[in-house]
Amino acid sequence: MASPIQIVLNPENYEEAREVSGGGGRRDFFAHRDAEFVAHKDALLRQLDTMSGVLSAQSQGDVGYVKVILRREAWAKSHRPVASLFRNNRTPVVGGGDLGVMIVEARPGTLRQVATEIARAETYTEMRFNEYKQKNEPHPSSRKSETGAIDRIQLFSSSDRRTFSVEDAVAWLSNPMTGSGYQVELFDSLPPRSEWDRLDAGHRRLVESFVEGFTALETGVSVELLSSRRNKQPTLSIRLDKSSDQPVLRLNESPVSERRRELAVFNPDINRHARLLAFLDNHPLVRRIDLPGIVVRAAIPSTLPTRTRPNDLTIPVRDSRRTHPRMGVIDGGISEALSDWVIDRWDVLANEDIDLAHGTFIGGLAAIGRALNGAEICPEPDGTELVDVAVFPNQGNAEAFASYYPDGLPQFFDEMESAISDARARHGVRIFNMSLNVLQPAAPDRYSPYAARLDQIADANNAVIFISAGNMQAQDLRAEWPADPTAALATLVNVRNDGLLTPAESARNVTVAALNPPGHAGWVPFAPARYSRRGPGLRAGVKPDLAHVGGAGSPNSPLGHGLFSILPDGTIIDGCGTSYASPLVAKTAAVLDHAIEGEVSRETLIGLLVHHAEVPLPLQVKALVPIARHMVGFGMPPSADRILETGDHAITLVFASRIRRDQQINFRFPWPAS
Numbered sequence: 001m002a003s004p005i006q007i008v009l010n011p012e013n014y015e016e017a018r019e020v021s022g023g024g025g026r027r028d029f030f031a032h033r034d035a036e037f038v039a040h041k042d043a044l045l046r047q048l049d050t051m052s053g054v055l056s057a058q059s060q061g062d063v064g065y066v067k068v069i070l071r072r073e074a075w076a077k078s079h080r081p082v083a084s085l086f087r088n089n090r091t092p093v094v095g096g097g098d099l100g101v102m103i104v105e106a107r108p109g110t111l112r113q114v115a116t117e118i119a120r121a122e123t124y125t126e127m128r129f130n131e132y133k134q135k136n137e138p139h140p141s142s143r144k145s146e147t148g149a150i151d152r153i154q155l156f157s158s159s160d161r162r163t164f165s166v167e168d169a170v171a172w173l174s175n176p177m178t179g180s181g182y183q184v185e186l187f188d189s190l191p192p193r194s195e196w197d198r199l200d201a202g203h204r205r206l207v208e209s210f211v212e213g214f215t216a217l218e219t220g221v222s223v224e225l226l227s228s229r230r231n232k233q234p235t236l237s238i239r240l241d242k243s244s245d246q247p248v249l250r251l252n253e254s255p256v257s258e259r260r261r262e263l264a265v266f267n268p269d270i271n272r273h274a275r276l277l278a279f280l281d282n283h284p285l286v287r288r289i290d291l292p293g294i295v296v297r298a299a300i301p302s303t304l305p306t307r308t309r310p311n312d313l314t315i316p317v318r319d320s321r322r323t324h325p326r327m328g329v330i331d332g333g334i335s336e337a338l339s340d341w342v343i344d345r346w347d348v349l350a351n352e353d354i355d356l357a358h359g360t361f362i363g364g365l366a367a368i369g370r371a372l373n374g375a376e377i378c379p380e381p382d383g384t385e386l387v388d389v390a391v392f393p394n395q396g397n398a399e400a401f402a403s404y405y406p407d408g409l410p411q412f413f414d415e416m417e418s419a420i421s422d423a424r425a426r427h428g429v430r431i432f433n434m435s436l437n438v439l440q441p442a443a444p445d446r447y448s449p450y451a452a453r454l455d456q457i458a459d460a461n462n463a464v465i466f467i468s469a470g471n472m473q474a475q476d477l478r479a480e481w482p483a484d485p486t487a488a489l490a491t492l493v494n495v496r497n498d499g500l501l502t503p504a505e506s507a508r509n510v511t512v513a514a515l516n517p518p519g520h521a522g523w524v525p526f527a528p529a530r531y532s533r534r535g536p537g538l539r540a541g542v543k544p545d546l547a548h549v550g551g552a553g554s555p556n557s558p559l560g561h562g563l564f565s566i567l568p569d570g571t572i573i574d575g576c577g578t579s580y581a582s583p584l585v586a587k588t589a590a591v592l593d594h595a596i597e598g599e600v601s602r603e604t605l606i607g608l609l610v611h612h613a614e615v616p617l618p619l620q621v622k623a624l625v626p627i628a629r630h631m632v633g634f635g636m637p638p639s640a641d642r643i644l645e646t647g648d649h650a651i652t653l654v655f656a657s658r659i660r661r662d663q664q665i666n667f668r669f670p671w672p673a674s
Contacts, residue, residue, distance in 0.1 A: 179408020514550025
């Protein structure tokens with residue numbers, strides 16, 4: 001007898017205080033190496049003295065930013081040197097870089113205070129008897145422990161701010177789909193000019209010199225604060241154009257309506273760009289200079305296969321007397337072939353800018369995927385009510401994207417948020433598929449603003465957005481997955497440029513990788529598809545989250561790519577891409593959301609998918625376990641029916657709650673007698 005899932009409605013009754021143990025004692029990183037510690041301490045003092053001199057002499061004022069780089073053994077939070085050395089009231093931490101890198105705000109005086117504390121650290125190994133362990137152990141002072149935890153201290157420099165050349169920048173920004181503006185992240189927000197008198201002399205000079213730098217460029221530069229929904233470390237869009245206007249500085253957030261305006265023609269003059277970048281590279285307030293991304297679809301173009309396709313497919317008629325799962329498709333539009341299942345459309349695109357092929361393929365998988373592909377690939381019953389969020393213009397026309405979103409991706413995400421909010425309010429849609437990626441690799445040490453923006457949209461609407469992991473470029477495609485595990489590992493070692501694309505590192509949404517279809521002669525079923533990008537994205541998390549069938553990367557007669565949907569005219573076609581794996585997982589989430597009475601949290605829906613997912617059989621081999629998470633995340637989720645109805649010998653309990661600090665959920669489960 002099946003056991004249905006149990007959702008606990010009163011989880012607060014099981015909340016209790018958690019025993020909190022200390023973070024461990026202070027560690028002596030130079031125990032019994034006194035001479036080495038003396039040399040290390042002297043090196044840090046010299047570094048601090050040099051940086052203090054540089055900050056005293058810089059023309060932008062005496063405020064700067066410093067990287068405190070910890071040794072590998074000191075990466076634990078309890079070893080951060082913030083109790084005695086880099087205290088918050090002295091050198092506040094403003095962010096982090098790579099693993100083990102703290103970034104602090106500093107001035108010559110505060111660096112001298114840090115140096116004084118380091119100089120006071122004892123240069124010998126203090127020992128103390130440990131009663132619990134019954135032995136002598138090193139027992140350093142806080143100053144010595146924190147000094148030893150530091151590997152080196154460096155000023156944040158131009159090499160930390162930019163990783164591309166001027167020539168690469170001009171070539172990239174010349175594409176109107178980028179919005180043609182640099183994205184510049186600052187360490188601190190810029191106050192309105194009327195508030196400058198509140199700043200101390202150092203911070204006022206920092207802000208004044210930043211504004212003066214743009215004024216010195218004379219004409220044809222516009223600066224605008226991007227909408228990031230984050231108060232700290234704001235991002236500016238900086239664009240060079242051919243206008244004769246004086247610099248236009250919009251340093252305070254503007255309403256969305258004000259940003260929809262005609263932009264002057266982009267200026268590709270390399271000398272102008274070199275001058276701008278030289279200013280930004282060397283200004284202390286600048287944290288990072290990025291090139292904007294370009295939205296691309298995560299599908300590989302396909303052609304009609306040689307075998308004869310069924311021509312008598314009948315799209316089922318929606319029964320309006322009953323409810324159906326609902327899902328939003330964020331793309332370029334869904335054709336009239338699926339109009340009976342489209343309950344609403346967000347129409348912002350002109351007819352000449354609509355490309356229906358990609359969105360219709362995705363909509364077809366959601367509405368009629370099982371009829372075309374069978375239950376092994378599409379386990380959910382056919383029939384899904386769709387909201388067509390058509391916000392992505394035809395990629396074939398490079399000018400189209402810029403005509404709708406002249407300021408680039410921030411405007412694109414604004415439009416997407418408006419559409420999602422409308423679908424949520426009018427139709428209760430909580431599941432959205434976005435098989436679009438930004439043509440930028442996800443960095444292991446930095447969270448992209450696009451992922452952060454997507455998180456904010458999902459949280460604000462209590463929704464879940466399913467994102468494709470992204471497809472590799474044609475020249476980078478892996479060989480088809482071999483049956484031999486050793487050969488599979490060798491294939492991965494030799495592959496480059498196969499990391500996730502942003503915003504697939506999104507922490508609050510679900511990223512989906514692609515698998516081979518079953519029954520496709522010559523290819524390993526449910527193995528990672530050759531085009532599917534891999535994680536981990538950020539080092540701190542698991543990405544992708546899940547995987548599903550996305551079609552084979554190498555077409556093979558008579559099945560082609562082995563995953564079928566329809567063209568805008570209703571003709572059956574095969575295709576492949578992580579674009580097409582994502583809606584299959586989103587469909588299961590939509591069925592779950594529809595089947596569960598009442599509204600459960602978005603975290604519950606994600607948790608159910610992840611909890612029941614299984615790593616595909618080809619990756620369960622011991623040799624492949626270490627890399628499986630990077631390829632398929634937690635695996636492939638089963639059907640919603642299997643998630644909601646467990647077997648005879650299992651039970652699933654869901655505790656959906658917000659655990660407060662120093663609290664825990666404790667459900668004392670009485671085991672039945674055997």
